[in-house]
Amino acid sequence: MEFIKWPLSAGLCPSLTQDVLLQLRGKGIETVIDFVSMNPERITAVCGLPFKRVLAIRRVLLAQYSSFPVNGLDLYDETLNTIAVLPTGCKELDNFLECGIYTGEVTEIVGISASAKTQFCHHFATNIAATLKQNVIYIDSTGGCSVRRMSELLKLNHPDEHLTSALSSIKVCKCQSLFEFKNAINEIRNNLQNEETFCSALKVIIVDSISAILGTCMYATSYVEGMSDVQKMGREINKLAKDFAIALVVVNDVVSTSVAVPSATTSNISFSKKPALGRCWSYVPSVRLTFEPVTEPTRLLPKDIMENDRSMDFTVSVTKSPRSFNRSIGLSVTRHGIVKIQK
Known part of the structure; x- marks a missing residue:
């Protein structure tokens, strides 16, 4: 299965600034899939970003690009x-x-x-x-x-x-x-x-x-x-x-x-x-x-x-x-x- 490669860009969320984007690209994290598929702790360690900022970016990306979740009880x-x-x-x-x-x-x-x-x-x-x-x-x-x-x-x-x-x-x-x-x-x-x-x-x-x-x-x-x-x-x-x-x-x-x-x-x-x-x-x-x-x-x-x-x-x-x-x-x-x- 081939995923759609949405590129990361500044402005997707308030925490994703141009400086943060350059740090992520320097470590090979260029798309939304690259970001959400990597463990937040590893992104913090590799890129030197604050853990709370990584979680905030991840939360916004999942809300915008993931499928809408259905509660099991509702289903x-x-x-x-x-x-x-x-x-x-x-x-x-x-x-x-x-x-x-x-x-x-x-x-x-x-x-x-x-x-x-x-x-x-x-x-x-x-x-x-x-x-x-x-x-x-x-x-x-x-x-x-x-x-x-x-x-x-x-x-x-x-x-x-x-x-x-x-x-x-x-x-x-x-x-x-x-x-x-x-x-x-x-x-x-x-x-x-x-x-x-x-x-x-x-x-x-x-x-x-x-x-x-x-x-x-x-x-x-x-x-x-x-x-x-x-x-x-x-x-x-x-x-x-x-x-x-x-x-x-x-x-x-x-x-x-x-x-x-x-x-x-x-x-x-x-x-x-x-x-x-x-x-x-x-x-x-x-x-x-x-x-x-x-x-x-x-x-x-x-x-x-x-x-x-x-x-x-x-x-x-x-x-x-x-x-x-x-x-x-x-x-x-x-x-x-x-x-x-x-x-």
Whole structure:
């Protein structure tokens, strides 16, 4: 990191006269950084200046050129005033997640195909719209967003709410490429800054799925450029969540990696699963939840759940969180959405 070299000049403060300036320059102290980075006792010993004068000059230089300090208690109070905890719509899951999904963070939902990730997004979005009367932007990149399914959830879980009013609080945005995703994020940021009507009550942004958008950029150009795009978008959505106190939920897939386990006779190959998009993405989410089907995963379409009354059990594990770690809970997907497993 290269510091700006502000030169010392007479008149910056009453104690910094021309004679003092010549003494400092004679000892190689020519910039503000040189002065404030040196111990005051050493300046007194080397230059022969009074200790009180050195402290007075140092105090003025720090007040003029240093960043404004923030009291830790004030920063803590500001954080408490801007952070909100949003309920998911399932009491057991809220208790498991320390009251729910936190704003100002990126929460990642990781799992294989047909592990209830999209069903959770539907359940969470409808609960925010109906219970808290807040707006939700649903960025759909896979075509899995079902308005019919969200309407069914609203009718079953919130029968007293007006269906049209609740659905109008959920805005669905189709993004099939990185270019469209960048434009959508930039438009959301501009609308938030300009306090556009819909975004003035925006509390949740759901991206389903982020791997479908960012995974393609690794192969469209070179691998290094693709990783750079992933990092840039990771910083952008993290900054968006923090700047406007929004809960940003992203859905990510898993990939299998093979690891050779040597033995006395042969080398066995073991397979492990990890979130997609690589290590450059791992720093982006503050909370990572892993969804795993209890039995062999079978894709449940909204029609199967609504008309055939089918259900699927799955587990939710916390694999990354500043509040809890290495815990899991069993849940089920039914017509009513995400509920506790019925024994």
